[in-house]
Amino acid sequence: MAQLLIRRLDDEVKERLRSRAKAHGVSMEEEARTILVGQLAPVEAEDTRGIGTKIADLFRHIDWEGEELPRLPHQPYKPFSFDE
DSSP, X not given: OOOOOOOSOOXXXXXXXXXXXXXXXXXXXXXXXXXXXXHXXXXXXXXXXXXXXXXXXXXXXSOOTTXXXXXXXXXXXXXXXXXX
């Protein structure tokens, strides 16, 4: 495993790292490691699917066979008017 020494780190940044590490219950070193790994993780291929396809994929595993969707009460649409 490699080691990294960071010189001339702004005091405010160090304090924010210390606070964040304390909040997560880990050392500053572990918190810095988590941040670096998270930010430098390999970038996944961009998902070029449309929003409809993405939504459909979320529910694809559900067996809808014989399922009836509930009927919503019909309410006539009344356009908004600025004249009222």
